[in-house]
Amino acid sequence: MLPLKEKDKPIVQKLLSAGCCARCILRFCCVSVQAAYRQPQQDTLKELQAFISNTENTKSQDSAAADSTEGNYKSQDSAAADSTEENYKSQDAAVSEPPEDPPSKRAKLEPSETAAPSEEDSAAVVKLKDEESGVCVVCLGILQDLCGTPQAVKIGEAVKAEKYEFDSLVLSVSLPAQLCVREHSCWLHVKKELREKSVAADKDDVIQVKEAFKWIMQGPVAKELGGVAVVTRSLFEVGVEFTHPETDADCHFLASTCPDCFKPTKNKQSVFTRMAVVKALEKITDAKFLKHYPSPPAQPTSGCIPQDVQCLHVSVFVAGRYNKFCRSLPQTPWVIDGERRMESSVEELIAAPILTSFRATGFNFSSSGREDVDVRTLGNGRPFAMELLNPHRSRLSKVEMKQLQETINKSSDKIRVRDLQIVSREAMSRMKEGEEEKTKSYSALIWTQKPIQREDITFIDDIKELTLDQKTPLRVLHRRALAVRQRVIHSMNTRFLDSHHFYLGLKTQAGTYIKEFVHGDFGRTKPNLCQLLKTDTDILELDVESVDVDWPPSIPE
Numbered sequence: 067m068l069p070l071k072e073k074d075k076p077i078v079q080k081l082l083s084a085g086c087c088a089r090c091i092l093r094f095c096c097v098s099v100q101a102a103y104r105q106p107q108q109d110t111l112k113e114l115q116a117f118i119s120n121t122e123n124t125k126s127q128d129s130a131a132a133d134s135t136e137g138n139y140k141s142q143d144s145a146a147a148d149s150t151e152e153n154y155k156s157q158d159a160a161v162s163e164p165p166e167d168p169p170s171k172r173a174k175l176e177p178s179e180t181a182a183p184s185e186e187d188s189a190a191v192v193k194l195k196d197e198e199s200g201v202c203v204v205c206l207g208i209l210q211d212l213c214g215t216p217q218a219v220k221i222g223e224a225v226k227a228e229k230y231e232f233d234s235l236v237l238s239v240s241l242p243a244q245l246c247v248r249e250h251s252c253w254l255h256v257k258k259e260l261r262e263k264s265v266a267a268d269k270d271d272v273i274q275v276k277e278a279f280k281w282i283m284q285g286p287v288a289k290e291l292g293g294v295a296v297v298t299r300s301l302f303e304v305g306v307e308f309t310h311p312e313t314d315a316d317c318h319f320l321a322s323t324c325p326d327c328f329k330p331t332k333n334k335q336s337v338f339t340r341m342a343v344v345k346a347l348e349k350i351t352d353a354k355f356l357k358h359y360p361s362p363p364a365q366p367t368s369g370c371i372p373q374d375v376q377c378l379h380v381s382v383f384v385a386g387r388y389n390k391f392c393r394s395l396p397q398t399p400w401v402i403d404g405e406r407r408m409e410s411s412v413e414e415l416i417a418a419p420i421l422t423s424f425r426a427t428g429f430n431f432s433s434s435g436r437e438d439v440d441v442r443t444l445g446n447g448r449p450f451a452m453e454l455l456n457p458h459r460s461r462l463s464k465v466e467m468k469q470l471q472e473t474i475n476k477s478s479d480k481i482r483v484r485d486l487q488i489v490s491r492e493a494m495s496r497m498k499e500g501e502e503e504k505t506k507s508y509s510a511l512i513w514t515q516k517p518i519q520r521e522d523i524t525f526i527d528d529i530k531e532l533t534l535d536q537k538t539p540l541r542v543l544h545r546r547a548l549a550v551r552q553r554v555i556h557s558m559n560t561r562f563l564d565s566h567h568f569y570l571g572l573k574t575q576a577g578t579y580i581k582e583f584v585h586g587d588f589g590r591t592k593p594n595l596c597q598l599l600k601t602d603t604d605i606l607e608l609d610v611e612s613v614d615v616d617w618p619p620s621i622p623e
């Protein structure tokens with residue numbers, strides 16, 4: 067039994083005539099019992115027809131019954147048409163009627179539409195008009211033939227084909243925007259009826275097509291995928307999309323009634339996004355809407371076209387520390403004027419095995435600072451994190467992560483990775499937080515123009531907390547704003563090599579430009595090593611010895 071009340075009868079009547087499918091009628095009667103949607107639509111249709119014919123048999127003949135005499139029904143099932151008074155007519159006739167027409171007028175105008183009784187008995191068994199598509203005027207077929215076992219099989223196959231790893235999924239449904247227009251049109255149709263009966267009505271109580279679709283499909287999809295939980299929140303989303311080109315133009319009148327809602331955006335193909343249409347429908351008055359659009363909506367000739375099933379797993383985040391042992395390896399792909407300058411990069415070397423393991427479709431790489439192409443990163447390495455996009459596999463054990471780390475390390479001698487682990491999106495922000503205050507240690511090979519002796523440089527070891535004024539270096543001026551930044555060198559130490567060379571160790575505030583401190587950058591960094599040593603100096607090699615960020619947590623070997 068459908069959970070319908072007496073007050074629903076005129077609505078059922080009216081929507082059946084309008085060409086709504088059985089499930090859409092349940093929606094507009096605000097039926098929230100999921101099982102009612104799951105039963106075969108033919109059964110629901112039968113029940114609905116039986117439900118309204120009861121009205122006519124009982125002598126509670128109010129206006130609802132009057133309405134029923136001009137009701138239009140399309141039914142494939144003659145058994146359902148056991149009423150003696152129902153009249154059937156084509157959808158086209160109903161649609162061509164101005165929406166404001168009172169029911170009585172319609173009844174008077176169309177007496178010839180009344181069907182002849184069948185030969186068998188006096189029941190008005192009427193056949194469907196051949197040209198009628200039977201596609202629901204509101205859901206455009208989505209709650210009819212587009213939800214059921216065949217569709218569940220198709221979804222199941224699409225998911226299985228991609229070999230995702232998941233234990234639950236959320237079904238998402240993308241509907242053509244014009245469905246909102248049709249829904250609104252149908253709602254106005256129902257609202258008029260309810261107003262006449264002084265029944266309070268709230269559009270929000272109408273069950274959404276999406277909702278009903280999910281109620282129907284959850285079970286069959288779960289079954290296809292071996293009993294996996296189909297839930298409302300999951301890391302894994304299976305998207306079903308429908309389009310209906312035939313009625314795309316349904317939305318167009320809204321652009322003239324509510325131009326504010328339809329601003330062209332970069333990424334969207336059409337301005338008629340669902341969001342924009344919903345917004346415009348919230349703004350438009352009923353009268354204005356009805357001036358531009360029929361209520362109930364016109365009968366379509368075809369149903370929606372289901373698009374390819376789209377699967378998406380939320381990102382997985384992986385973090386670790388890397389060493390870079392090569393002086394000709396950029397951190398990220400180095401492309402100038404569309405041409406690649408170096409054959410590889412740190413992020414690509416790290417990413418390739420990770421992408422393979424997680425079967426992800428892409429990644430975003432970030433790190434705690436970065437080194438120049440000719441700078442090595444030694445010591446414990448530089449913290450990095452990667453967002454793996456749409457990973458088909460999302461859980462690797464600690465052992466598997468260890469193996470993955472080994473795979474990366476075996477794949478190239480230019481880099482090395484440690485502490486590789488899966489982290490949360492939130493944890494990733496810890497890498498960037500307080501970056502300015504962190505310290506970094508460097509080792510630089512220095513050349514001096516004037517010959518030096520061991521004791522000429524020892525005073526440097528005593529310099530502590532040296533504050534530098536660094537104008538944006540010339541070499542990065544093309545991509546960074548001109549500014550003077552203060553950075554602190556906490557301490558330095560020297561190791562004499564020969565009369566023109568020594569090693570300089572530095573512990574600095576993150577973000578200090580080391581090369582510029584050494585050569586002075588034409589006086590743009592002050593003080594600089596040239597001033598301190600009273601001779602021209604240059605930097606021949608630079609290594610990052612440590613990046614003092616205590617994230618990600620270290621993993622014991």
Ligand code: ZN
Pocket residue numbers: 086087088089090091202203204205206207208209210
């Ligand atoms: Zn429908």
